[in-house]
Amino acid sequence: VQAEGLVEELYDNKTEWFQADRVTVTGGSDTGGIDFTLDAGGSISGRIYEADGVTPVAGADVWAENDGDGGNRTESSADGSYTITGLAPGNYEVEAQAKGFVREFYPGTTDENAATAVTVTAGGNVTGIDFTLDVGGTMSGTVYQADGSTPIGGAFVIAQPFSASWPEFGPSREATTNHDGTYTIIGLAPGDHRVVAIADAAGFALEMYPG
Numbered sequence: 001v002q003a004e005g006l007v008e009e010l011y012d013n014k015t016e017w018f019q020a021d022r023v024t025v026t027g028g029s030d031t032g033g034i035d036f037t038l039d040a041g042g043s044i045s046g047r048i049y050e051a052d053g054v055t056p057v058a059g060a061d062v063w064a065e066n067d068g069d070g071g072n073r074t075e076s077s078a079d080g081s082y083t084i085t086g087l088a089p090g091n092y093e094v095e096a097q098a099k100g101f102v103r104e105f106y107p108g109t110t111d112e113n114a115a116t117a118v119t120v121t122a123g124g125n126v127t128g129i130d131f132t133l134d135v136g137g138t139m140s141g142t143v144y145q146a147d148g149s150t151p152i153g154g155a156f157v158i159a160q161p162f163s164a165s166w167p168e169f170g171p172s173r174e175a176t177t178n179h180d181g182t183y184t185i186i187g188l189a190p191g192d193h194r195v196v197a198i199a200d201a202a203g204f205a206l207e208m209y210p211g
Contacts, residue, residue: 006038007088008070013037015070015088041086042120046129048076048096053132056080060098060133064118066090083125091117094129101133102189103173108132110161110189136173136187143181143197145204151181155199159185162192 010020011034025031044064048057056079064084065071071092076082084094093115097103105115106129118126143155160172175183195209 005041005043005085007041007086009036009038011036039088040123042089042123043083043085043087043125044092044094044118044120044129045081045083045125045127046131047080048082048098049080049130049132050101051132051134057098057101057133060096060101060131062094062096062131064092064094064120066092087120089120089122091119094118096131096133097187098133100135100186102136102187104131104133106131134189136189138184138186139188139193139195140182140184143177143183143199151177151179152199152202152204153177153179153181154202155181155183155197155204157183157185158196158198159188159193160196161189162194164194 007015009015010017011023012021014020023031023034048060048062049055050057058076058078058080060076061073062076062082062084063071063073064087066088070088072084072086074082074084093112094106095103102110104110105112106118107116108131109115118129120126139159143152143157144150145152155177156174157177158172158174173185173187175185177183197207200206
């Protein structure tokens with residue numbers, strides 16, 4: 001069960017998916033008494049700016065994730081402000097990303113392992129979790145069939161930091177090829193990247209650059 005500003009809950013009074021109690025339903029009868037009491041959630045708020053620290057970034061995706069098991073997301077408003085609500089007490093990794101900008105983890109790093117946890121308490125609001133996003137680099141190319149001339153449209157191309165372990169796609173950026181096989185990936189952090197092209201739905205094998 002989810003409700004705005006309240007902590008998501010699984011039956012019976014659990015916050016983790018794997019802890020949820022099983023509810024057995026019998027055809028033609030009602031299984032009653034599946035009730036919930038939702039706790040007030042904490043929140044995290046701040047602002048998203050461009051690298052100058054002044055210009056707001058609207059429509060940025062902002063995520064708060066608790067040990068990979070739970071959390072919530074929101075988008076920044078026209079003035080760059082955001083508030084993520086309905087968070088259970090705990091430590092959260094907060095990240096922000098927007099089209100054309102480098103993905104960033106609080107407090108200002110592109111390395112997920114260097115992120116600083118933000119502690120949320122029941123019903124409390126953690127403020128000042130701000131981001132200044134850098135404009136990212138781009139990468140472009142064309143995906144062909146084995147003949148080197150027939151383009152593959154609809155292929156999925158992924159670029160991730162070369163230091164990341166497969167299949168860790170957390171810090172990655174992606175694009176889908178156009179009908180002529182061309183693609184452009186935007187918002188890339190400076191540095192070396194591993195690039196992967198996937199068109200398995202069309203029957204082609206996964207390939208990493210350069211072949």
